[in-house]
Protein backbone atom coordinates (compact mmCIF):
# COMPACT_ATOMS: atom_id res chain seq x y z
CA UNK A 1 0.00 0.00 0.00
CA UNK A 2 2.81 2.37 0.86
CA UNK A 3 4.22 1.89 -2.60
CA UNK A 4 0.92 2.81 -4.29
CA UNK A 5 0.58 5.96 -2.20
CA UNK A 6 4.05 6.96 -3.17
CA UNK A 7 3.28 6.50 -6.89
CA UNK A 8 0.05 8.50 -6.57
CA UNK A 9 1.86 11.24 -4.70
CA UNK A 10 4.60 11.44 -7.34
CA UNK A 11 1.91 11.56 -10.04
CA UNK A 12 0.26 14.59 -8.43
CA UNK A 13 3.58 16.30 -8.06
CA UNK A 14 4.55 15.69 -11.68
CA UNK A 15 1.15 16.86 -12.99
CA UNK A 16 1.46 19.96 -10.82
CA UNK A 17 5.00 20.62 -11.98
CA UNK A 18 4.07 19.89 -15.62
CA UNK A 19 1.19 22.39 -15.54
CA UNK A 20 3.41 24.96 -13.87
CA UNK A 21 6.15 24.56 -16.50
CA UNK A 22 3.55 24.76 -19.28
CA UNK A 23 2.17 28.00 -17.83
CA UNK A 24 5.70 29.41 -17.56
CA UNK A 25 6.39 28.42 -21.17
CA UNK A 26 3.17 30.11 -22.38
CA UNK A 27 3.98 33.24 -20.38
CA UNK A 28 7.54 33.29 -21.78
CA UNK A 29 6.22 32.80 -25.32
CA UNK A 30 3.78 35.71 -24.92
CA UNK A 31 6.55 37.90 -23.57
CA UNK A 32 8.80 36.97 -26.49
CA UNK A 33 6.10 37.69 -29.09
CA UNK A 34 5.38 41.06 -27.51
CA UNK A 35 9.07 41.81 -27.36
CA UNK A 36 9.57 40.79 -31.00
CA UNK A 37 6.71 42.91 -32.30
CA UNK A 38 7.95 45.94 -30.40
CA UNK A 39 11.49 45.41 -31.61
CA UNK A 40 10.97 44.63 -35.26
CA UNK A 41 7.56 45.55 -36.61
CA UNK A 42 8.16 48.63 -38.73
CA UNK A 43 6.30 51.82 -37.85
CA UNK A 44 6.23 54.94 -40.02
CA UNK A 45 5.99 58.27 -38.22
CA UNK A 46 6.69 60.43 -41.24
CA UNK A 47 8.16 60.19 -44.70
CA UNK A 48 10.33 62.68 -46.54
CA UNK A 49 10.20 61.11 -50.01
CA UNK A 50 7.55 60.74 -52.73
CA UNK A 51 7.69 56.92 -52.33
CA UNK A 52 4.19 55.69 -51.36
CA UNK A 53 4.30 52.35 -49.52
CA UNK A 54 0.49 52.06 -49.46
CA UNK A 55 0.30 52.43 -53.24
CA UNK A 56 3.00 49.75 -53.62
CA UNK A 57 1.00 47.48 -51.32
CA UNK A 58 -2.07 48.00 -53.55
CA UNK A 59 -0.05 46.96 -56.61
CA UNK A 60 1.19 43.89 -54.73
CA UNK A 61 -2.41 42.80 -54.14
CA UNK A 62 -3.15 43.20 -57.88
CA UNK A 63 -0.04 41.20 -58.87
CA UNK A 64 -0.88 38.33 -56.50
CA UNK A 65 -4.31 38.03 -58.14
CA UNK A 66 -2.55 36.73 -61.28
CA UNK A 67 -1.39 33.58 -59.42
CA UNK A 68 2.06 31.95 -59.17
CA UNK A 69 4.53 33.80 -61.42
CA UNK A 70 6.53 30.75 -62.52
CA UNK A 71 8.70 31.48 -65.59
CA UNK A 72 6.82 31.05 -68.89
CA UNK A 73 3.40 30.93 -67.14
CA UNK A 74 0.28 33.02 -67.95
CA UNK A 75 0.66 34.82 -64.58
CA UNK A 76 4.24 35.73 -65.50
CA UNK A 77 3.00 37.32 -68.76
CA UNK A 78 0.22 39.16 -66.89
CA UNK A 79 2.77 40.51 -64.41
CA UNK A 80 4.93 41.84 -67.25
CA UNK A 81 1.90 43.53 -68.84
CA UNK A 82 1.02 45.05 -65.46
CA UNK A 83 4.53 46.48 -65.02
CA UNK A 84 4.57 47.72 -68.63
CA UNK A 85 1.26 49.58 -68.09
CA UNK A 86 2.40 51.16 -64.81
CA UNK A 87 5.64 52.36 -66.44
CA UNK A 88 3.69 53.82 -69.38
CA UNK A 89 1.47 55.73 -66.91
CA UNK A 90 4.59 57.05 -65.16
CA UNK A 91 6.20 58.03 -68.48
CA UNK A 92 9.20 55.82 -67.70
CA UNK A 93 10.81 54.10 -70.70
CA UNK A 94 10.55 50.33 -70.57
CA UNK A 95 11.86 47.35 -72.49
CA UNK A 96 11.56 43.56 -72.40
CA UNK A 97 14.60 41.33 -72.93
CA UNK A 98 13.54 37.76 -73.76
CA UNK A 99 16.06 34.92 -73.54
CA UNK A 100 16.06 31.14 -73.37
CA UNK A 101 17.27 29.46 -70.18
CA UNK A 102 18.74 25.96 -70.16
CA UNK A 103 17.31 24.38 -67.03
CA UNK A 104 17.06 20.87 -65.52
CA UNK A 105 13.48 20.91 -66.90
CA UNK A 106 14.59 21.72 -70.45
CA UNK A 107 14.78 25.01 -72.31
CA UNK A 108 12.47 27.64 -70.80
CA UNK A 109 11.61 30.99 -72.42
CA UNK A 110 12.17 33.77 -69.87
CA UNK A 111 11.98 37.58 -69.98
CA UNK A 112 13.89 40.25 -68.09
CA UNK A 113 12.37 43.74 -67.84
CA UNK A 114 14.18 47.07 -67.70
CA UNK A 115 12.67 50.44 -66.75
CA UNK A 116 15.09 53.25 -67.59
CA UNK A 117 15.22 56.58 -65.78
CA UNK A 118 17.48 58.93 -67.71
CA UNK A 119 20.26 60.68 -65.77
CA UNK A 120 22.59 63.55 -66.62
CA UNK A 121 25.92 62.00 -65.52
CA UNK A 122 27.86 59.26 -67.39
CA UNK A 123 27.38 55.73 -66.07
CA UNK A 124 24.45 53.61 -64.90
CA UNK A 125 23.23 52.46 -61.49
CA UNK A 126 21.13 49.29 -61.36
CA UNK A 127 18.32 48.60 -58.92
CA UNK A 128 17.41 44.92 -59.36
CA UNK A 129 14.94 42.30 -58.11
CA UNK A 130 13.25 39.12 -59.31
CA UNK A 131 9.56 38.88 -60.21
CA UNK A 132 9.30 35.11 -60.70
CA UNK A 133 8.09 32.68 -58.05
CA UNK A 134 9.63 29.34 -57.28
CA UNK A 135 8.13 26.40 -59.20
CA UNK A 136 6.34 24.40 -56.49
CA UNK A 137 3.89 22.00 -58.17
CA UNK A 138 2.46 20.65 -54.91
CA UNK A 139 1.33 23.99 -53.44
CA UNK A 140 -0.03 27.34 -54.59
CA UNK A 141 3.01 29.49 -53.98
CA UNK A 142 2.26 33.20 -54.51
CA UNK A 143 5.51 34.60 -53.10
CA UNK A 144 3.92 37.76 -51.66
CA UNK A 145 7.23 38.60 -50.01
CA UNK A 146 9.62 36.46 -52.13
CA UNK A 147 9.36 38.04 -55.58
CA UNK A 148 6.09 39.95 -55.04
CA UNK A 149 7.10 42.61 -52.52
CA UNK A 150 10.08 43.85 -54.52
CA UNK A 151 8.16 43.84 -57.83
CA UNK A 152 5.55 46.21 -56.39
CA UNK A 153 8.29 48.17 -54.63
CA UNK A 154 10.30 48.64 -57.87
CA UNK A 155 7.19 49.87 -59.72
CA UNK A 156 6.62 52.44 -56.96
CA UNK A 157 10.29 53.46 -56.93
CA UNK A 158 10.14 54.17 -60.69
CA UNK A 159 6.95 56.22 -60.16
CA UNK A 160 8.47 58.09 -57.21
CA UNK A 161 11.60 59.07 -59.16
CA UNK A 162 9.89 59.69 -62.51
CA UNK A 163 11.26 59.68 -66.09
CA UNK A 164 14.42 61.70 -65.31
CA UNK A 165 16.83 62.20 -62.43
CA UNK A 166 19.87 64.21 -61.43
CA UNK A 167 22.82 61.83 -61.34
CA UNK A 168 23.51 58.62 -63.20
CA UNK A 169 20.97 56.84 -65.36
CA UNK A 170 19.00 54.33 -63.29
CA UNK A 171 17.89 50.98 -64.64
CA UNK A 172 15.26 49.16 -62.64
CA UNK A 173 15.79 45.54 -63.68
CA UNK A 174 13.03 43.00 -62.96
CA UNK A 175 14.70 39.62 -63.45
CA UNK A 176 12.94 36.41 -64.41
CA UNK A 177 14.15 32.98 -63.22
CA UNK A 178 15.94 33.86 -60.01
CA UNK A 179 14.58 30.73 -58.38
CA UNK A 180 15.96 27.24 -58.97
CA UNK A 181 13.65 24.97 -60.95
CA UNK A 182 14.88 21.99 -58.95
CA UNK A 183 17.72 22.35 -56.41
CA UNK A 184 19.67 25.59 -56.02
CA UNK A 185 23.11 25.42 -57.69
CA UNK A 186 25.38 27.64 -59.77
CA UNK A 187 23.64 26.40 -62.94
CA UNK A 188 20.09 26.04 -61.56
CA UNK A 189 19.39 29.59 -60.25
CA UNK A 190 19.81 33.26 -61.19
CA UNK A 191 18.86 32.63 -64.84
CA UNK A 192 17.74 36.22 -65.45
CA UNK A 193 20.67 38.05 -63.88
CA UNK A 194 23.21 35.69 -65.48
CA UNK A 195 21.65 36.24 -68.93
CA UNK A 196 21.57 39.99 -68.29
CA UNK A 197 25.28 40.17 -67.41
CA UNK A 198 26.16 37.97 -70.42
CA UNK A 199 24.22 40.33 -72.72
CA UNK A 200 25.90 43.44 -71.27
CA UNK A 201 29.29 41.79 -71.72
CA UNK A 202 28.53 40.77 -75.33
CA UNK A 203 27.43 44.34 -76.10
CA UNK A 204 30.52 45.84 -74.41
CA UNK A 205 28.30 47.73 -71.93
CA UNK A 206 29.44 46.11 -68.68
CA UNK A 207 31.79 49.01 -67.85
CA UNK A 208 28.88 51.49 -67.89
CA UNK A 209 27.42 49.83 -64.78
CA UNK A 210 28.88 51.56 -61.71
CA UNK A 211 26.85 49.96 -58.90
CA UNK A 212 24.15 47.31 -58.39
CA UNK A 213 21.63 47.27 -55.54
CA UNK A 214 19.57 44.07 -55.40
CA UNK A 215 16.44 43.86 -53.23
CA UNK A 216 14.68 40.64 -52.17
CA UNK A 217 12.05 39.82 -49.52
CA UNK A 218 11.77 43.37 -48.17
CA UNK A 219 8.04 43.29 -47.36
CA UNK A 220 8.22 41.25 -44.14
CA UNK A 221 6.19 42.99 -41.39
CA UNK A 222 9.03 42.05 -39.00
CA UNK A 223 11.67 43.62 -41.21
CA UNK A 224 15.34 42.87 -40.58
CA UNK A 225 17.70 43.44 -43.50
CA UNK A 226 21.12 41.83 -43.31
CA UNK A 227 24.41 43.50 -44.10
CA UNK A 228 26.03 41.94 -47.17
CA UNK A 229 29.62 40.95 -46.24
CA UNK A 230 30.62 40.88 -49.93
CA UNK A 231 29.53 44.46 -50.63
CA UNK A 232 32.03 47.33 -50.76
CA UNK A 233 32.08 49.35 -47.51
CA UNK A 234 31.14 52.61 -49.29
CA UNK A 235 28.01 50.99 -50.73
CA UNK A 236 26.95 49.52 -47.37
CA UNK A 237 27.60 52.88 -45.68
CA UNK A 238 25.50 54.72 -48.27
CA UNK A 239 22.48 52.62 -47.29
CA UNK A 240 23.04 52.14 -43.55
CA UNK A 241 23.85 55.81 -42.83
CA UNK A 242 20.52 56.83 -44.39
CA UNK A 243 18.69 54.05 -42.50
CA UNK A 244 20.14 55.36 -39.23
CA UNK A 245 19.21 58.98 -39.88
CA UNK A 246 15.73 58.04 -41.19
CA UNK A 247 14.94 56.20 -37.93
CA UNK A 248 15.03 52.71 -39.47
CA UNK A 249 18.12 51.37 -37.70
CA UNK A 250 16.05 48.52 -36.21
CA UNK A 251 15.09 47.30 -39.70
CA UNK A 252 18.64 47.53 -41.10
CA UNK A 253 20.49 45.08 -38.89
CA UNK A 254 24.07 45.04 -37.78
CA UNK A 255 24.22 41.35 -38.76
CA UNK A 256 26.32 40.25 -41.75
CA UNK A 257 25.28 37.15 -43.64
CA UNK A 258 26.13 36.19 -47.23
CA UNK A 259 23.04 35.22 -49.24
CA UNK A 260 23.26 34.10 -52.88
CA UNK A 261 21.01 36.26 -55.03
CA UNK A 262 20.83 38.22 -58.30
CA UNK A 263 23.74 40.51 -57.31
CA UNK A 264 26.20 37.58 -57.64
CA UNK A 265 26.66 37.56 -61.46
CA UNK A 266 27.42 41.32 -61.30
CA UNK A 267 29.88 40.88 -58.43
CA UNK A 268 31.57 38.05 -60.35
CA UNK A 269 31.96 40.52 -63.23
CA UNK A 270 33.78 42.96 -60.93
CA UNK A 271 30.91 45.44 -60.46
CA UNK A 272 30.31 46.90 -56.96
CA UNK A 273 27.13 45.21 -55.77
CA UNK A 274 25.06 44.92 -52.60
CA UNK A 275 22.23 42.53 -51.72
CA UNK A 276 19.48 43.83 -49.43
CA UNK A 277 17.48 40.87 -48.12
CA UNK A 278 15.50 40.02 -45.00
CA UNK A 279 16.30 36.34 -44.56
CA UNK A 280 14.42 35.93 -41.25
CA UNK A 281 10.94 36.05 -42.78
CA UNK A 282 8.66 36.61 -39.79
CA UNK A 283 11.41 37.87 -37.51
CA UNK A 284 13.10 34.64 -36.35
CA UNK A 285 14.76 31.52 -37.74
CA UNK A 286 11.72 29.48 -36.70
CA UNK A 287 9.29 31.84 -38.45
CA UNK A 288 11.52 31.82 -41.52
CA UNK A 289 11.36 28.02 -41.75
CA UNK A 290 7.55 28.25 -41.56
CA UNK A 291 7.18 31.09 -44.09
CA UNK A 292 9.92 30.87 -46.73
CA UNK A 293 8.92 28.93 -49.87
CA UNK A 294 5.65 27.86 -48.21
CA UNK A 295 1.98 28.87 -48.65
CA UNK A 296 2.56 31.15 -45.63
CA UNK A 297 4.34 33.61 -47.95
CA UNK A 298 1.04 35.50 -48.22
CA UNK A 299 0.05 39.17 -48.30
CA UNK A 300 -0.94 39.24 -44.61
CA UNK A 301 2.74 38.72 -43.74
CA UNK A 302 3.74 41.74 -45.85
CA UNK A 303 3.29 45.29 -44.48
CA UNK A 304 3.16 48.56 -46.39
CA UNK A 305 5.26 50.11 -43.62
CA UNK A 306 8.17 47.83 -44.50
CA UNK A 307 7.90 48.72 -48.21
CA UNK A 308 7.80 52.39 -47.16
CA UNK A 309 10.86 52.11 -44.91
CA UNK A 310 13.00 50.46 -47.61
CA UNK A 311 11.60 52.89 -50.19
CA UNK A 312 12.48 55.94 -48.12
CA UNK A 313 15.97 54.62 -47.36
CA UNK A 314 16.82 53.64 -50.95
CA UNK A 315 15.32 56.78 -52.48
CA UNK A 316 17.79 58.83 -50.44
CA UNK A 317 20.66 56.34 -50.66
CA UNK A 318 20.73 56.68 -54.45
CA UNK A 319 21.92 60.28 -54.03
CA UNK A 320 24.68 59.15 -51.65
CA UNK A 321 25.73 56.44 -54.08
CA UNK A 322 25.97 59.05 -56.85
CA UNK A 323 28.06 61.29 -54.58
CA UNK A 324 30.43 58.45 -53.69
CA UNK A 325 30.84 57.59 -57.37
CA UNK A 326 31.47 61.29 -58.13
CA UNK A 327 34.23 61.39 -55.52
CA UNK A 328 35.79 58.15 -56.83
CA UNK A 329 35.67 59.51 -60.41
CA UNK A 330 37.38 62.75 -59.32
CA UNK A 331 40.30 60.91 -57.68
Ligand SMILES: [Zn+2]
Pocket residue numbers: 134146179293
Ligand atom coordinates in the same frame (compact mmCIF):
# COMPACT_ATOMS: atom_id res chain seq x y z
ZN1 LIG B 1 12.67 32.37 -53.17
